[in-house]
Amino acid sequence: MAVTTMIGAKIHRREDPRLVSGEGRFVDDFTLPNTAHVAFVRSPYAHALIKTIDLTAASKSPGVVAIYTHKDFAKAIAGGIPVAPAFVAEKKHVPNRFPIADKEAVYQGEIVAVVLADDTYQAVDAANLIDVDYEQLPAVTDLEKALEPNSPRVHSAGQDNLAWDLTYVPDDPAAMKEADVVVKERFHHQRLAPTSIETRGVLADYSSADRNVTVWMSSQNPHLMRFYLALAIGLPESRIRVISPDVGGGFGSKCPPHPEDYLVTAASRLSGRPVKWIESRTEAIHGTAHGRGEFFDVEAGAKKDGTLVALKVTQYLDAGGYVGNLGAFQGVACLLSGGAYRWKHVSARTIGVLTNRVPTDIYRGAGRPEATHLCERTMDLLAGALKMDPVALRRKNFATEFPFTNNFGLVYDSGNYEGALDKALEMVGYEKLRREQEEGRKHGKYLGIGFSSWIELCGIGPSGPTAGATGGIGLVESAQVRVFPTGSVAVYVGTHSHGQGHDTTFTQIAADTLGIPYDMIELHHGDTAEGPAFGYGTYGSRSLAVGGMAVHKASKKVVHKARKLAAHIFEAAEDDVVFDQGQFYVKGSPDKRKGIGEIALASYGAGSSLPPEMEHGLEAVAYFDPPNFVWPFGTHIAVVDVDSETGNVELLRYIAVDDCGNIINPMIVEGQVHGGVAQGVAQALYEEVVYDDESGQMRTGTLTDYLVPTANEFPTFELGRTITPSETNELGVKGIGEAGTIASSAAVMNAVCDALSPFGIKHMDMPASPDRVWKLIHAARGASSDGHDGKEARK
Amino acid sequence: MKHKVATTVNGRRHEHEVEPRLLLVHYLRDVVGLTGTHIGCDTSQCGACTILVDGKAVKSCTMFAVQAEGRNLTTIEGMAKDGQLHPLQQAFWDEHGLQCGYCTPGFIMAAAYLLSLNPNPTDDEIRKGLEGNLCRCTGYVNIIKSVKSAAAAMGGAPARAGEKSVAGR
Numbered sequence: 001m002a003v004t005t006m007i008g009a010k011i012h013r014r015e016d017p018r019l020v021s022g023e024g025r026f027v028d029d030f031t032l033p034n035t036a037h038v039a040f041v042r043s044p045y046a047h048a049l050i051k052t053i054d055l056t057a058a059s060k061s062p063g064v065v066a067i068y069t070h071k072d073f074a075k076a077i078a079g080g081i082p083v084a085p086a087f088v089a090e091k092k093h094v095p096n097r098f099p100i101a102d103k104e105a106v107y108q109g110e111i112v113a114v115v116l117a118d119d120t121y122q123a124v125d126a127a128n129l130i131d132v133d134y135e136q137l138p139a140v141t142d143l144e145k146a147l148e149p150n151s152p153r154v155h156s157a158g159q160d161n162l163a164w165d166l167t168y169v170p171d172d173p174a175a176m177k178e179a180d181v182v183v184k185e186r187f188h189h190q191r192l193a194p195t196s197i198e199t200r201g202v203l204a205d206y207s208s209a210d211r212n213v214t215v216w217m218s219s220q221n222p223h224l225m226r227f228y229l230a231l232a233i234g235l236p237e238s239r240i241r242v243i244s245p246d247v248g249g250g251f252g253s254k255c256p257p258h259p260e261d262y263l264v265t266a267a268s269r270l271s272g273r274p275v276k277w278i279e280s281r282t283e284a285i286h287g288t289a290h291g292r293g294e295f296f297d298v299e300a301g302a303k304k305d306g307t308l309v310a311l312k313v314t315q316y317l318d319a320g321g322y323v324g325n326l327g328a329f330q331g332v333a334c335l336l337s338g339g340a341y342r343w344k345h346v347s348a349r350t351i352g353v354l355t356n357r358v359p360t361d362i363y364r365g366a367g368r369p370e371a372t373h374l375c376e377r378t379m380d381l382l383a384g385a386l387k388m389d390p391v392a393l394r395r396k397n398f399a400t401e402f403p404f405t406n407n408f409g410l411v412y413d414s415g416n417y418e419g420a421l422d423k424a425l426e427m428v429g430y431e432k433l434r435r436e437q438e439e440g441r442k443h444g445k446y447l448g449i450g451f452s453s454w455i456e457l458c459g460i461g462p463s464g465p466t467a468g469a470t471g472g473i474g475l476v477e478s479a480q481v482r483v484f485p486t487g488s489v490a491v492y493v494g495t496h497s498h499g500q501g502h503d504t505t506f507t508q509i510a511a512d513t514l515g516i517p518y519d520m521i522e523l524h525h526g527d528t529a530e531g532p533a534f535g536y537g538t539y540g541s542r543s544l545a546v547g548g549m550a551v552h553k554a555s556k557k558v559v560h561k562a563r564k565l566a567a568h569i570f571e572a573a574e575d576d577v578v579f580d581q582g583q584f585y586v587k588g589s590p591d592k593r594k595g596i597g598e599i600a601l602a603s604y605g606a607g608s609s610l611p612p613e614m615e616h617g618l619e620a621v622a623y624f625d626p627p628n629f630v631w632p633f634g635t636h637i638a639v640v641d642v643d644s645e646t647g648n649v650e651l652l653r654y655i656a657v658d659d660c661g662n663i664i665n666p667m668i669v670e671g672q673v674h675g676g677v678a679q680g681v682a683q684a685l686y687e688e689v690v691y692d693d694e695s696g697q698m699r700t701g702t703l704t705d706y707l708v709p710t711a712n713e714f715p716t717f718e719l720g721r722t723i724t725p726s727e728t729n730e731l732g733v734k735g736i737g738e739a740g741t742i743a744s745s746a747a748v749m750n751a752v753c754d755a756l757s758p759f760g761i762k763h764m765d766m767p768a769s770p771d772r773v774w775k776l777i778h779a780a781r782g783a784s785s786d787g788h789d790g791k792e793a794r795k
Numbered sequence: 796m797k798h799k800v801a802t803t804v805n806g807r808r809h810e811h812e813v814e815p816r817l818l819l820v821h822y823l824r825d826v827v828g829l830t831g832t833h834i835g836c837d838t839s840q841c842g843a844c845t846i847l848v849d850g851k852a853v854k855s856c857t858m859f860a861v862q863a864e865g866r867n868l869t870t871i872e873g874m875a876k877d878g879q880l881h882p883l884q885q886a887f888w889d890e891h892g893l894q895c896g897y898c899t900p901g902f903i904m905a906a907a908y909l910l911s912l913n914p915n916p917t918d919d920e921i922r923k924g925l926e927g928n929l930c931r932c933t934g935y936v937n938i939i940k941s942v943k944s945a946a947a948a949m950g951g952a953p954a955r956a957g958e959k960s961v962a963g964r
Contacts, residue, residue, distance in 0.1 A: 246896065
């Protein structure tokens with residue numbers, strides 16, 4: 001690298017002035033002349049046959065442009081929404097998901113009819129007049145019962161309700177026999193609604209004259225959306241332009257294609273008008289893929305001295321009515337279930353189960369929060385059983401030699417787990433805190449201290465394993481660097497920024513690599529009509545470690561060409577040309593210099609001034625295919641106070657020590673950790689999508705019932721870091737977008753269980769809401785007289 | 796039947812004929828054409844649509860446009876003056892108080908009202924004052940910092956220590 005003045009600097013974000021001024025441009029801020037607005041009619045039942053749909057009254061409603069049902073789309077959309085065959089399962093039942101229901105609806109919220117009207121109010125009026133005759137069928141809602149042979153089917157014609165069943169490493173009963181102490185537990189991960197504050201939205205404009213379509217949508221991966229649309233709507237990718245402008249958060253939910261993406265695009269073609277749909281919050285909670293929805297049966301054994309022996313994990317994942325596009329990725333929870341530790345044996349099996357609920361899919365962390373949670377909760381359960389301090393047990397078993405190959409063959413590229421743990425202990429003041437905890441308990445004050453020594457796999461690619469998992473698209477990343485004749489630069493990237501600040505950080509990388517001032521570089525993303533042929537998008541904490549590397553690589557290609565040209569101009573050997581701070585000079589003559597801008601101008605000049613084989617121009621495209629995932633890690637510590645009278649859990653302190661390798665912009669890293677921690681804490685203490693067990697009806701369909709925490713619920717998080725550069729890429733960087741979420745639910749629940757330990761309570765599931773905590777304490781207090789073990793009755 | 800409504804938005808007078816059921820937020824976005832005020836829910840929880848109505852913070856999804864007759868409305872577009880960001884806008888930028896930026900206009904408007912009542916709030920007073928607004932990106936940490944920093948820039952006394960005391964510190 002030529003200079004390192006920008007990388008590592010706290011640069012204030014260049015995207016902020018427009019966003020703080022109301023000048024951001026989100027999908028809902030675009031409307032075209034003659035736009036028709038959509039209201040969807042959705043199934044009110046979890047499972048029902050659709051007998052008839054009467055449009056008579058609705059079609060006469062003022063402002064109605066058209067009403068479409070399944071038969072109208074049957075010719076306009078080919079096939080169904082694709083399902084990535086991730087981690088190819090041994091047995092798979094993947095029901096075809098057409099974007100609109102035909103004869104049967106399999107979850108509450110599934111689309112049954114589409115109304116187009118001149119404005120949204122009119123569209124909703126007309127939708128309310130559509131009379132659908134349903135015949136209710138039994139709803140499948142319990143994962144274990146769903147797998148019984150006599151269970152009602154999620155799809156009435158389905159052979160069974162098993163989506164997949166894959167054993168990664170089979171159980172070896174002999175392995176557990178070596179253990180002196182064995183613990184068993186079932187860990188639940190409730191369904192979560194991702195809840196980006198901007199909901200999803202689509203505006204499609206089909207031109208019958210040009211036979212092309214432009215689609216504005218709130219997406220984390222516009223190129224993948226173009227690919228999916230091309231497969232479905234009968235237009236080649238060259239005639240589809242997807243623009244994902246400013247996007248108000250995604251958290252994974254804006255990666256997979258959803259039914260509305262297809263229906264709105266097709267409706268524009270059918271109606272000949274631009275068509276727009278902006279999701280309501282109620283629609284978002286009912287219809288946007290949920291996160292999590294799993295439980296894990298875990299058995300773990302250790303020697304008396306704390307040496308870990310064997311871990312056995314079975315994941316049950318609630319797929320919902322269909323298998324989500326990337327839903328099976330969450331099986332990665334199994335592959336990372338051993339966490340940061342050396343185990344002699346780990347076995348794991350994942351079972352995907354269909355239910356009559358909205359499909360689940362990737363949500364911030366996707367599989368890795370679950371892995372951390374089951375592993376770190378298990379470490380505390382083992383520590384309890386061994387009567388060891390949880391810190392000592394972790395310390396004893398950390399992987400210490402890197403690269404470290406885990407029990408599934410995954411190679412952790414770098415790590416210093418004890419370093420992060422030590423730093424976190426120092427920040428929290430561990431010894432003193434334990435003394436305060438002990439003292440407090442004498443006076444009815446129940447403090448809890450919870451650890452999470454987390455690791456993750458991110459920076460997704462590489463292309464090898466991911467092409468197999470996505471059905472052909474290997475997850476690499478692209479960038480294009482264009483140097484204009486005046487020396488200013490445009491950088492186009494295939495990632496998508498929706499809060500991560502790429503406009504700033506990627507420009508920092510380009511500025512350093514090119515030696516061109518930061519202010520002369522513009523960063524572009526989100527429009528498939530610009531830049532390289534394909535981009536892969538932003539998810540899986542991949543943007544920097546894969547996309548940032550593509551920017552670095554394309555910039556280096558530009559410098560390489562510029563150096564050749566400089567050598568030609570200086571009449572010197574290329575090896576003798578020095579590149580320093582954006583300037584070229586010949587070794588030994590540093591006073592005779594040419595800036596990269598001057599070289600850029602020359603590259604567009606008279607052909608006679610170029611070397612014989614050199615083409616004009618100064619630009620380059622690069623695709624970066626990482627050789628491995630990257631492996632961030634850290635230790636988080638949560639300190640909670642549990643009010644034994646009300647069951648309220650207060651998060652008093654939260655310490656996060658993270659290691660994401662080299663840092664491009666520390667301010668942005670801290671912001672990512674803050675937000676990530678908040679989302680994991682939210683799962684631990686507040687959020688839960690609740691469906692009625694009997695009817696499959698959602699009981700948390702608005703933000704009045706689904707509890708997204710406010711500023712009142714969080715303390716100021718205390719952040720620290722260690723820096724262990726990644727061995728996987730030249731920048732030495734890892735991902736940090738999901739780290740906070742991956743770490744925090746385990747830290748908080750370990751703290752809650754630690755606080756509850758004086759009551760003899762060993763475990764509770766999320767969310768640790770006041771009513772659930774109170775019931776547990778109440779039952780445990782009763783237990784001392786009636787002999788119950790105080791274990792929570794499950795819902 | 797349409798009703799006449801006359802409002803002043805960011806100092807400029809507007810007259811329109813609107814349906815009585817039109818929400819104020821839709822009026823601002825779709826009729827007046829100011830799209831900086833955002834919509835994040837349908838039950839008045841998220842606060843993304845917060846504006847000032849005669850100086851008071853109001854979630855503009857909770858009013859009909861016709862109820863704004865004769866009122867003085869300020870939206871995020873009206874905060875900067877003469878090309879200078881409002882101290883709150885500047886502070887959100889300086890303190891990394893936003894990530895995706897979708898909730899930000901609502902937070903800035905709610906914070907503007909909070910600071911008009913309490914020019915020098917503690918951290919907990921800021922938390923309480925902004926409890927009607929949801930952010931999914933920041934964990935609120937830097938939003939609180941931003942409001943504190945804006946308060947100082949706007950002439951409030953130097954920030955007071957407002958953290959709750961906690962074991963082990």
